[in-house]
Amino acid sequence: MAAAHAHVEHGFDPTHDFHAHVVPIPVLLAVFAVLIVLTALTYAATFVDLGAFNIWIALLIAVVKGSAVALWFMHLRYDKPFYGVVLATSLLFVALFIGISLMDTLEYRVEYKPGATTVATDA
């Protein structure tokens, strides 16, 4: 308001505080290239047997790709941090939701193992 009153004296311009960041084209193209490369990488990684690590590698690549989209395509890198706080809050609650659910699921998973010889006595 103080800034606005200062403007009143010589004509108030309601667009004066509007300075959105413009993402340079090379940055857009670089993010696009990274996303394509990572897509090819996650595709190729499925043909390499890394056991239980395959799912974590796939998720790691997805998180990197998602971060690139959020930071540059969605302007979080340049915007007010509060938008990022909103996003991080939702992701935090999703992580809590899935994490606690999976803790419970994996706790019982031993009962489901195919070929377990003593299903009845495991618990």
Next chain:
Amino acid sequence: MSDAQTVSPSSHADGGHAHPAHLAHHFETTGQQFDTGKLGMWAFLATEILMFGGLFCAYGVYRGNHPEVFIYAHHYLDKTLGGINTVVLIASSLTMAWGVRCAQLGQQRGLRVCLILTLLGGFGFMGIKTIEYSKKWNTHKWVGVGNLYHPGFSGGADGATAHSQDATPGGESEQSGGATPGSEAEQSGGAAPDAHTSDKTADGVEPHTPAPGTTMAADIDAPAAAGSRDAPAGIEKSLIAAPAQGPAGVAPPWRGNPDADAHVVHYESGHGAMEFSDLPPAEQQRVHIFFQIYFLMTGLHGIHVLVGMGLISFLVFKAFAGAFGPGYFTPVDIIGLYWHLVDLIWIFLFPLLYLIH
């Protein structure tokens, strides 16, 4: 401030209250209006993430419980088409971000080109999705009893039919009302032909009485069996009885691998193509749930793509009217945010559904 003269070129007289055409009366400045719209969009996107989070949770719980079902069933998804769709969506995200840039700089022609390219990306994605869905429909990999792995599928629920890609067409539409329980019970006997050949008679005699010492197994399997609501009693019985064979509660080996312990290793490392007969009988009954999860997650995502295409069409119309420029590009920006989120969700859906190892 309202009676001060504005310096904005697009102002109009409004009861002495002068302001740019795009600036609503209850906002003081363009920046305040822009921030408000953007915060609202981010709050909406947060709820979208929470909604999809519920589906990802369902996916995680089911995959955690039945990893072999996912390893087997994901082979029916086309990795190449899924990969192409990923590239299409990423490319349309690029053109969308570029379109926001054009709007910010007042490049009207560039904005129109970028928005139309983004819209075409949406058409491309949904077109490829249509090809994928059509293939699932034609090979009876649909939802509910339209899935040939569903115990209620009347087009043939035995192991041989479930294993073949080209089940007889035509049964799809007829069996939507549900098949008769009697035929299902007969089919359930053939669902796992070699799984419990030794004591098929015992199964038939005591359908609901587990062997002594197997109550825990029965309790564990009951919720999963209840997942297929219209599964007849015969199928529930087979789920319970399978691990209860043998005098010492030793589960019988299933066809394809007599060494049960080796099977555990096989599923967890996941190498090699899995055959339907490699699945334990209880898991064979659950294969259809992979397709329910697949269609629910990609279907909801597809609906979001369709909504995004509608919003971008609106932007194209407005852009041709010259509505956007350096002073006002909020709709382009926040619809762009929505489009990027749809892309972001697909970035997680693609490896989790198509690229299971």
